Amino acid sequence: MKLTSFGPANTIARAAETHPLTWRLRDDGEPIWLDEYQAKDGYAAARKAFADMSQDDIVQTVKDSGLKGRGGAGFPTGVKWGLMPKDESMNIRYLLCNADEMEPNTWKDRMLMEQQPHLLIEGMLISARALKAYRGYIFLRGEYTTAAKHLNRAVQEARAAGLLGKNILGSGFDFELFVHTGAGRYICGEETALINSLEGRRANPRSKPPFPAAVGVWGKPTCVNNVETLCNVPAIVGNGIDWYKSLAREGSEDHGTKLMGFSGKVKNPGLWELPFGITARELFEDYAGGMRDGFTLKCWQPGGAGTGFLLPEHLDAQMYAGGIGKVGTRMGTGLAMAVDDSVNMVSLLRNMEEFFARESCGFCTPCRDGLPWSVKLLRAIETGNGQPGDIETLLGLVGFLGPGKTFCAHAPGAVEPLGSAIKYFRAEFEAGIKPVTPGSLTQVATPTMAGA
Structure with missing residues (x-):
């Protein structure tokens, strides 16, 4: 895994202004432990948040910055934080970090956790302060063993330095943080499935409403944010809203x-x-x-x-x-x-849909039955045994499993690449359909949208 955050000609000071997530990284890729992190202004934003900002000020700052979730959905982070109840009597609240990064071809959160574990901890500390959460969990993909090792060491360092635990920075605020490794299910990337898994239940998505902000882990108010999202919080608090908004290119509606x-x-x-x-x-x-x-x-x-x-x-x-x-x-x-150009799109899609079918939680019929159906058809087309109407059946499944047709977003994400592949490379799918000969026609069962 290679990471290039900025050119070698850039100075550290310049990088800090333009690369809030990566300017501290070491050239040798080794993790940055507490002493080095603090020498590079680590926890300065946390100290500012605790000394100079109210909890509502932190929430408003993140909201005004325009920070959006970096896990893929892109929901405004400050708005999500604002959904947490204002009732002070609800004093048991949780902050969960979604570190289950199982999206194929994605490894961004892994880099942050392995090389800058204290950046995530600082982001969670500031966020917990804003949300009045007394306990946090990093729900980590089980295969990320190096990240688990580094995060656990960093948590111990922060606790020993008084940055976690009781009366943090003399503020009277208590926050405990734990690393929890999952059992390796893609569906845990969905926040309510993650909550079920953390509770020791089967990783099925929950019906919403109620949303986690009202009824989350163990029935208490809960906020779930992605690793990269939380890692943006220290820089926003430390450098301000205008600076953060200035980072994006002209024309972008997203900031940072x-x-x-x-x-x-x-x-x-x-x-x-x-x-x-x-x-x-x-x-x-x-x-x-x-x-x-x-x-x-x-x-x-x-x-x-x-x-x-x-x-x-x-x-x-x-x-x-x-x-x-x-x-x-x-x-x-x-x-x-x-x-x-050497890749056959039918083979690529068959491989993808096998993954998505295997990772379905099986809760709702369109996803549970529709994804294996798509795999069966793609296997036939891949081997040249596709039947007339199979492509239309696949397109019907794309509609059946689209947004709003299933219990969560797993199936819509699974069929989006399938629909686009047929749109742009239909000829490759047609090449796997057996030619029609007299007597070979059979009735084709094509999904329709009737009643969907």
Whole structure:
């Protein structure tokens, strides 16, 4: 895994102004422990928040900054915080960090946790202060063993320094933080499934309302935020709203910076902290270096396996939610994947849909039965045994499993790449359909939207 946060000619002071998430990173990739973190202004924002800002001031600052969730949904963070109850009698509240990062082709949160665990802890400390949460949990993907090791050490360091535990910084505020490793289910990326898993239950999404802000973990008010989201909080509190808004490129409706990357057959696959509004072409050509010699870009996904495919002609889109939305899909996690001209789209989609079908919680019928159905059809088409009408059946499933048709967003994300692949590369799917011969026609069962 490679990370380039800023050019070597930039000074540390310059990087701190433009790269709030990554300027502290070491060239050798080793983690930054407490002494080094504090030497690089670590916990200065927390001290400011505790000494100079009320809890409501912190919430309002984050709201006014325009910070949005970095896990893929992009919901305004300050608005989410504002949903927590104002009733002071509800003094048991929880802050959960969603660190279950299981989106294929996404590893941004892993980098932050492995190399800057104290940045996440500081972000959670300030956020807990704002939300009046007395306990926090980092719900971590079970396979992230190095991140777990580093986070646990950092938590111990912070507790020993009086930055966690009782009467933090002499404020009278108590906050305990724990690292909880999950059992490896993609569905835990959905916040209520994460809450169920943390409680020791099956990781099924919950019906909303009630929302977690009212009834969350163990029935108490709960806020769930992504790792990268929480890591933005110290810089916003420390440097102010105007500075944060100035980081993004002109034309972007999203503020601040974003960890973005490119994987696939590119010359320089990696992860970079870049301003919202940079074009996908700059990310692809200037940072990822374009395609390796002998390969041609066929298509790309802007932010994980659950986003739609786009063509090379879409590379001029700006990398922010609205910019990618204009060309027909979602920005997602912001870590793009390049698909080269040697890849068969039917095989690629079959592999993706197998993953999504396996990771379905099985709660609702469209997802539980529809995703395996898509896998069965794709396997047939991949081996040249597709039947007339199979492509129409797949497109019917894309409609059946779309937004608003299932209990959570798992299935809509699963079929978005399928629909876009058929849209742009239908000929590759048609090539797997058996030719019609006399006597070979059979009745085709095609899903319809009637009653959906």
